[in-house]
Amino acid sequence: MNITLSIDEQIAERAREKLRAVGKSLNQEIxxxxxxxxxxxxxxxxxxxxxxxxxxxxSHGWKFNRxxxxxxx
Numbered sequence: 001m002n003i004t005l006s007i008d009e010q011i012a013e014r015a016r017e018k019l020r021a022v023g024k025s026l027n028q029e030i031x032x033x034x035x036x037x038x039x040x041x042x043x044x045x046x047x048x049x050x051x052x053x054x055x056x057x058x059s060h061g062w063k064f065n066r067x068x069x070x071x072x073x
Contacts (some may be wrong), residue, residue, distance in 0.1 A: 005030075022053055 016026050035042070
């Protein structure tokens with residue numbers, strides 16, 4: 001089914017930029033969201049997405065430090 005949406009151009013473009021960084025289109029994100037809302041979450045597709053995105057993060061040089069994890073503030 002094709003659906004026409006009215007979305008502010010700036011919002012759509014910012015969303016596209018963020019989704020491009022994770023390899024998704026705006027169309028795919030909207031489809032995934034509607035499936036979630038409808039209760040048709042497919043665990044298999046979420047696992048596939050996890051595998052597809054794994055290792056694509058950027059820590060900007062930050063390294064894990066166990067002492068910092070347990071540091072009390």
